[in-house]
Amino acid sequence: MHRIIVHSDLNHCYAQIEEMQDPSLRLVPMAVGGSEEKRNGIILAKNDLARSCGIKTGESLREAYAKCPGLLIIHPDYDAYSYYTEKVKDIYRKYTDRVESFGLDEAWLDLSASQALFTDGIHLAKQIQDEVFEKYGLKVSMGISFNKVFAKLASDLDKDRGFVVIDENHVKERIWPLPVSNLLMVGRHTTLKLEAMGITTIGQLASTPHHILTRRFGKTGMELWQFANGLDQTPVQTTDHGRPVKSVGNSKTLIHDIENFTQLYEVFRVLSESIAARLRRLGRQGSVLSIYLRGNDLHGMVRQVKLSRPTNIAKEILASAFRLATRHFYFDIPLRSVGIAVSGLVSDEIDQLSLFETEQDRPRQKALETVIETIRERYGARSIGSASLLLDKELTDFDPLRMHTIHPVSFYK
Structure with a gap:
């Protein structure tokens, strides 16, 4: 193969890291999950014994306990997960500067040029896989192919063996x-x-x-x-x-499923306010907006739109996100988790005046949101806000600005 592209995946990332820190967890059915009371009580990752009991990622704790009454639930430690996944990527960076993260637990590596310095690409991928296990006791699936798409597909084919190679000559046969x-x-x-x-x-x-x-x-x-x-x-x-931050976003697993656009709008409002505040703190604004919608059937969809002008104003983020959602989603199924992200970041000193609004509108709105943010920092996230948030206080009573929950990419599959 002319290109040696590797897709790496830390299988059951959260559960693996918990077992690495406490090996006794390997002896019992164990899963990482949230709070039963707050309905982020779902399975985020599970170990092999839990998997043998039929436990599935994304199902509720109630469903999991019905299958396995003795299931041990560990609350997630996101700081540890971020720390160790970054350590694994540090190993990757020893062998190539082309390491592209795909969520917390996955990454692509281009080993094409590295072959000249080390060994052939396939053996080098195996060497990296072995080094991760020897240093941290973590199992990484490796898919090797001649492009990113097929490398990712290869890494998903055989999680138990954890090492699959697909070259140009076997595409029709294997893919x-x-x-x-x-x-x-x-x-x-x-x-x-x-x-x-x-x-x-x-x-x-x-x-x-x-x-x-x-x-x-x-x-x-x-x-x-x-x-x-x-x-x-x-x-x-x-x-x-x-590298500098390329996007700012928040997602939320909801305390109960939402079934209409009125509920979605209010959740989007909370997320938009958090994203806008974070962008302003970074001195950035973004021109590309993405939404993520995940149904209670555990399937998700992502949609993206290029904005007419960069923004870090919550009102504008909310309007664009909601417009995108109503265009592509029909509530044929209830939603369990949602997210918004803003990318295409530039300095917030760059501003483009629209011909269709007065020059004072945007600075006034930004100033208003900054004042609200200051009040919340001093008196709490719920000290000031829209009255409509009180219609379903349980649904919107979360503070994404201080809860940067990170899920592995596999959680969204």
């Missing part, structure tokens, strides 16, 4: 028979649309004329066709260690 849902970017809704077109495998997707996919999915259709045919050439970004 094309797989369900189309295995492909990166193909979520629940896209899978249903593809199945309605008679496309159920990656091979069928690859064989579909790309103009048909483009007509149905727009630009995304061409990307899916390229991914299925092994034509992804996106580079692994240079190491993100110590």
Whole structure:
């Protein structure tokens, strides 16, 4: 292979780190989960004994206890998870400067150039995997291929063995028979649309004329066709260690499912206020907004929009996020967790005046939000806010500004 791209995945990341810190946890069915009372009481990760009892990531603690009454629940220690996953990535950085994080527990590595300094790429990947285990006792699945999409797919194929190589000569044999849902970017809704077109495998997707996919999915259709045919050439970004913040976001697993846009709007309001405050503290504003919506069927969707101008104003973030949600989500299922992120960050000293509003509107709104933030810092997050938040106080009674909960990417699958 000309390119040696590795996708690494710390399997059951939270549970592994808990067992590393306390080896006795390997002897009992154990899962990492939140508070039963606050309904972030769901399984975030589980060990092998819990998995053998049928425990699944994302199910409620109530469901898990029904399967395994003796299940031990450990409350998450996010500081420890962030610390050790960063230590693992430090090992990666010894061998290449091209390390691109994909959530807390996953990363891509480009070992193409490293072969000249160390050994061939496949053996080097195995060496890195062994070093992580020897130093920290953590098991990392490695998928090796000639692009990022197939490397990620390879790492998911055999979690027990934890080392899968797929080269150009075995794509049709090993990848094309797989369900189309295995492909990166193909979520629940896209899978249903593809199945309605008679496309159920990656091979069928690859064989579909790309103009048909483009007509149905727009630009995304061409990307899916390229991914299925092994034509992804996106580079692994240079190491993100110590780089400036590229995005600011918050997500929340809700205390109860929400079933309408009125409830979603109020949750989005809390998230938007937190994101805007964090952006202002960083002296940044962003021009790209993303939303994440995850149903109670544990499937999620991500949608993104380019804003007309950079912003760090909660009112504008809220309006854009809600507009995006109403355009793409129909509440065919209740929502269990939601998130908003702002990227494309620039200095907040850069401002672009819209022709359709007075020059004073935005500075006035930003000043108002800054005053509200100051009051909350002094008297508490709930000391001042919209009266509509009181309609379902239980739902909106959280403070994302001080609760930077990080979930591994696998949690959202």
